[in-house]
Amino acid sequence: MTRILPGKTIGILGGGQLGRMMALSAKAMGYRIAVLEPKAGSPLGQIADTEVIAAYDDIDGARRLAEASDVITYEFENIGANVAAWLEENAPFPQGSRLLEISQDRLREKEAITEAGIEVAPYAPVHSLDQLKAAAERLGYPCIVKTTRGGYDGKGQMVLQGEQDAAEAWEKLADSAPLVLESKVAFSKELSVILTRSTQGEMRAFPVAENVHRNGILHETIVPARITADTEKKAVAIASRLAEAFALTGTLAVEMFLTEDGTIYVNEIAPRPHNSGHFTMNACATSQFEQHIRAVCGVPLGKTDLLKPCVMVNILGEHLPRILAGLDEFPEAHLHLYGKDAAKPGRKMGHLNVTSGRTDEMLELIRSSSIWREQQAMGAKQ
Numbered sequence: 380m381t382r383i384l385p386g387k388t389i390g391i392l393g394g395g396q397l398g399r400m401m402a403l404s405a406k407a408m409g410y411r412i413a414v415l416e417p418k419a420g421s422p423l424g425q426i427a428d429t430e431v432i433a434a435y436d437d438i439d440g441a442r443r444l445a446e447a448s449d450v451i452t453y454e455f456e457n458i459g460a461n462v463a464a465w466l467e468e469n470a471p472f473p474q475g476s477r478l479l480e481i482s483q484d485r486l487r488e489k490e491a492i493t494e495a496g497i498e499v500a501p502y503a504p505v506h507s508l509d510q511l512k513a514a515a516e517r518l519g520y521p522c523i524v525k526t527t528r529g530g531y532d533g534k535g536q537m538v539l540q541g542e543q544d545a546a547e548a549w550e551k552l553a554d555s556a557p558l559v560l561e562s563k564v565a566f567s568k569e570l571s572v573i574l575t576r577s578t579q580g581e582m583r584a585f586p587v588a589e590n591v592h593r594n595g596i597l598h599e600t601i602v603p604a605r606i607t608a609d610t611e612k613k614a615v616a617i618a619s620r621l622a623e624a625f626a627l628t629g630t631l632a633v634e635m636f637l638t639e640d641g642t643i644y645v646n647e648i649a650p651r652p653h654n655s656g657h658f659t660m661n662a663c664a665t666s667q668f669e670q671h672i673r674a675v676c677g678v679p680l681g682k683t684d685l686l687k688p689c690v691m692v693n694i695l696g697e698h699l700p701r702i703l704a705g706l707d708e709f710p711e712a713h714l715h716l717y718g719k720d721a722a723k724p725g726r727k728m729g730h731l732n733v734t735s736g737r738t739d740e741m742l743e744l745i746r747s748s749s750i751w752r753e754q755q756a757m758g759a760k761q
C-alpha cells in the first residue's frame with residue numbers, strides 16, 4: 380500500500396476514547412480526522428474534522444466516511460460484518476476484516492488461537508443447559524461461562540462455583556447462546572502484549588504489561604511487569620506468533636494468564652490499541668496510538684523502549700469526582716480524560732499514568748490514596 384502522508388485524512392470507525400487518543404496523536408503529526416459514530420459529540424467527534432453520524436452497520440455511512448478519508452481504521456471490533464466487507468472491497472482499509480471476524484466471536488477466536496499453536500484455557504462450546512452441565516463436569520469447577528459475542532470488561536459472563544449455579548447462569552445468558560464455557564485459570568498474573576505491524580511489514584512489540592483487574596474491569600497496569608526475563612520473552616513470542624498467523628496489519632493486543640508453573644494461556648485478543656497499553660503514552664518512546672497511526676499510514680514505526688517505570692490506573696465514573704478533588708496527591712502524574720459527559724459507575728472516564736519513582740513506591744501512592752479504595756468504589760455502584 381502507498382504511504383499516507385500527513386495532511387491526508389484518516390477515517391476512524393467508532394468515536395470512543397481509543398479513537399480520540401488515536402486522533403490526538405494523528406493530529407500532532409499533521410493528519411486530519413473523520414469519524415463514523417451514531418451520535419454527535421462523542422469523545423472522538425469532539426476533536427474530529429468531519430463527523431459522519433451513522434450506525435456501525437450502515438453501509439451508506441461507511442460510504443460517506445470513505446469519501447471523506449484517504450485511509451480507514453477502526454477503534455473497536457464490533458463493526459458490522461457487512462460494513463467491514465464493503466470497506467474491504469471499496470475503500471483503502473489496510474487492516475482488512477479477518478481479525479475483526481475472529482475477535483468478534485470468542486469461539487472462533489479460541490479456535491484460531493489454538494490453530495496458531497498457542498494455548499488457551501480448556502473450553503467447550505455450549506448450546507443448552509444439559510451441555511453446560513456436562514461441559515462443567517468435564518472441565519471441573521470453578522469455571523466461567525461467557526457469551527460468544529458482545530461481552531467486554533467482564534460483562535456477559537458468570538463464574539460457576541458448582542452444579543447449583545448452572546441453571547441460573549443458563550437462564551441469564553441463554554438468549555445469547557451459543558455460549559462458551561472455560562476453566563477458571565488459577566493465574567498468578569495477568570499479562571498483555573501489544574504489537575504493531577505497518578502496511579510496509581515492519582513489526583514492533585511494546586514491553587509486556589502486568590494487569591490487575593477489579594470486577595472484570597482493568598484497574599491497574601504495571602510496567603515493567605514483575606516477571607522473569609524468560610516469561611517476558613515467551614509472552615512476546617506468543618503475541619508475535621499470533622500476529623504472524625493472523626497476517627496482522629495495525630495493532631494487536633494479546634491478553635494472557637500466567638500460572639505459577641510458568642504456563643501462559645491466551646485469554647483474548649483485540650485488533651486495536653488497548654486499555655492495557657495506555658502506559659505507553661507517558662512511559663515509552665512512542666505511544667501505542669502514534670504507533671497505530673504510523674502503521675496504517677505506512678510511515679516508519681517508532682521505537683517502543685520503556686523510558687521509565689509506570690503504573691497506569693483507570694479512572695471510572697465513581698473515581699472521577701475524587702480524582703478531580705485529589706489532583707494534589709499526584710502532581711507528577713499524567714491525567715488523561717476522555718471528554719465523556721455522564722460519569723456513570725463502572726464507565727471508563729480516563730486514566731492516570733504515574734511515572735514518578737520506583738514501582739513499589741508508585742503502587743503504594745495509589746493504594747494509600749482514597750480515590751480507588753475498593754469499598755468506596757463498590758459503594759458507589761449500589
Ligand code: AMP
Pocket residue numbers: 500523530531532533534561562563564565566569592595596634646647
Ligand atoms: P474477559 O472479558 O474475558 O477479558 O474477562 C475479564 C476478566 O475476568 C479477565 O481479565 C480475568 O481477570 C477474568 N477472567 C476471564 N476469564 C477467565 C478465566 N478463564 N480464568 C480466570 N479468570 C478469568
